[in-house]
Amino acid sequence: MSEIVRENKVALRFQPAAGRIGAIVTGVRLSADLSADVVEELNKALLKYKVLFFRDQNHLQDADQEALASLFGEPVAHPTVPNKEGTSYTLELDSNHGGRADSWHTDVTFVDAYPKASILRAVIVPESGGDTVWANTATAYDNLPEQLKQLADQLWALHTNDYDYAARRASTTPEEVKRHREVFASRIIETEHPVVRVHPETGERTLVLGHFVKKFIGLSVDDSAQLFSVLQNHITKLENTVRWRWSAGDVVIWDNRATQHYAVNDYGNQHRVVRRVTVAGEVPVGVDGRRSVTRSPGSEHGASA
Ligand SMILES: [Fe+2]
Numbered sequence: 083m084s085e086i087v088r089e090n091k092v093a094l095r096f097q098p099a100a101g102r103i104g105a106i107v108t109g110v111r112l113s114a115d116l117s118a119d120v121v122e123e124l125n126k127a128l129l130k131y132k133v134l135f136f137r138d139q140n141h142l143q144d145a146d147q148e149a150l151a152s153l154f155g156e157p158v159a160h161p162t163v164p165n166k167e168g169t170s171y172t173l174e175l176d177s178n179h180g181g182r183a184d185s186w187h188t189d190v191t192f193v194d195a196y197p198k199a200s201i202l203r204a205v206i207v208p209e210s211g212g213d214t215v216w217a218n219t220a221t222a223y224d225n226l227p228e229q230l231k232q233l234a235d236q237l238w239a240l241h242t243n244d245y246d247y248a249a250r251r252a253s254t255t256p257e258e259v260k261r262h263r264e265v266f267a268s269r270i271i272e273t274e275h276p277v278v279r280v281h282p283e284t285g286e287r288t289l290v291l292g293h294f295v296k297k298f299i300g301l302s303v304d305d306s307a308q309l310f311s312v313l314q315n316h317i318t319k320l321e322n323t324v325r326w327r328w329s330a331g332d333v334v335i336w337d338n339r340a341t342q343h344y345a346v347n348d349y350g351n352q353h354r355v356v357r358r359v360t361v362a363g364e365v366p367v368g369v370d371g372r373r374s375v376t377r378s379p380g381s382e383h384g385a386s387a
Pocket of ligand 1: 187
């Protein structure tokens, strides 16, 4: 456990939550009034652990969560889904209205400068189930065999919000499918990203995949699907993951440039409401220095061509 004792003698502590990812943070009451040194320590820990867990932050309201996000950068709204009423940047995920993100993804990778961080706050949690799992995409790359690293280094992938929502889920309701088509994919956005991104702050190489990937540039849909499974399965190996059992009032901040996550959909008709604020990110850069490009839908140019 690392410990930073501040002037007021309250210890900010980081307790690793798993071997390769995640730390439980104690000794801090989250708010917009955090001092610059605390924000700096949290940022450093975020880069190291990728996911930070905070319990007992029940005092936070929507506006507080948005103000907190502004300490880490520029809060940014979802590109297609309307904000929760009365908020400027907040995305509400309500299990009663299709808010069940039960497939592996990095947030909003269908745009070029996708968020660098996401801040998720639990408002209503099931009595059991509804955990979230995160995976470390830097250790996933690090642990690839050398031959797969070399292959991944050269690959680019097309990400889109126009994926086949129903086909990716074990079960969907007609309302969920309708919401996906009419809200989430109301405006189709496609972006070509390098499969291996150089992290702008740590210099680590991270894998950029997840459920928004439509295909690899230059490969057929069939080859893409098989190769995607090979690489994606390396990311989600249990050794790269940490799982969080939510309580109402918990806040989790993750480095969205170095992680994927999955909301476990095992709670049936129990109610789950979480609210997310994202912080603007940078356009990814591949190992050869080329930057991600947003395309008009259907105009794949082939980044590797
Ligand atoms: Fe997500």
